[in-house]
Amino acid sequence: MSSVIEIKYFAVLKEYSGKTSEQVALSNNESAETLYRKLQVQYRFPLATAELRVAINDEFASMDTLLHANDKVIFIPPVAGG
Amino acid sequence: MDPHVYRIQSQNINCAELRQNLAVENHTGGLVFFEGIVRKQNHGLTVRYLDYECYDVLAIKEMQRIAKEAEERFQLASTGQIHRVGRLNVGDVAVLVYAMAEHRQEAFAGCRYLIDSIKTRVPIWKKEVYEDNSSTWVRCHEHINHVEHR
Numbered sequence: 001m002s003s004v005i006e007i008k009y010f011a012v013l014k015e016y017s018g019k020t021s022e023q024v025a026l027s028n029n030e031s032a033e034t035l036y037r038k039l040q041v042q043y044r045f046p047l048a049t050a051e052l053r054v055a056i057n058d059e060f061a062s063m064d065t066l067l068h069a070n071d072k073v074i075f076i077p078p079v080a081g082g
Numbered sequence: 083m084d085p086h087v088y089r090i091q092s093q094n095i096n097c098a099e100l101r102q103n104l105a106v107e108n109h110t111g112g113l114v115f116f117e118g119i120v121r122k123q124n125h126g127l128t129v130r131y132l133d134y135e136c137y138d139v140l141a142i143k144e145m146q147r148i149a150k151e152a153e154e155r156f157q158l159a160s161t162g163q164i165h166r167v168g169r170l171n172v173g174d175v176a177v178l179v180y181a182m183a184e185h186r187q188e189a190f191a192g193c194r195y196l197i198d199s200i201k202t203r204v205p206i207w208k209k210e211v212y213e214d215n216s217s218t219w220v221r222c223h224e225h226i227n228h229v230e231h232r
Binding site: 008010011012014055058059060074076077078079080081082 | 118135137139140143165176177197200201202203204205206207208209219220221222
């Protein structure tokens with residue numbers, strides 16, 4: 001069985017994907033950024049990578065971090081608390 | 083015991099009850115509260131309601147870091163960060179923060195640090211829904227700077 005990662009979606013990314021989460025197959029040498037670029041094409045996400053942050057396994061990470069099997073990945077659109 | 087409070091909740095924020103239950107130590111000379119309230123007009127549009135979403139696990143972790151930073155920078159005795167999620171109407175309290183210190187300067191500065199940091203760093207999102215049923219995901223204008231400089 002191929003390696004998978006879990007992606008959770010919030011806010012505008014949840015609206016565009018129509019999903020709260022999904023599992024996707026992990027490609028070789030996949031970084032958070034290359035994963036986002038694929039999803040951006042698939043779901044027509046309106047945000048560029050420069051506008052996002054990413055969390056991997058519930059910690060902020062850099063967009064060039066390489067992903068591993070079973071990682072939980074969450075792309076963070078511009079925040080707006082308060 | 084951790085002197086800081088962090089909470090994400092769907093129920094109303096009750097400032098009076100919170101204040102009543104807050105332990106004030108002998109060396110405390112200043113306590114500043116800030117409530118962020120849903121307003122009717124934003125950038126010329128009339129707001130019907132707001133929908134807040136939150137990535138809870140990371141939000142609490144980030145609130146813990148913010149509290150620690152505020153404590154160290156402003157010598158705060160205790161702090162609180164409480165944020166609502168779900169649907170909020172005009173007049174509802176969306177966020178409450180407080181900072182307790184020996185003197186007022188630190189309490190005011192610490193309180194401001196807390197709310198400014200929440201707005202730019204904590205993974206919480208807000209969708210504004212307007213009177214004509216159009217909507218937009220609000221973005222904090224400092225978010226990008228924060229991404230670049232972090």
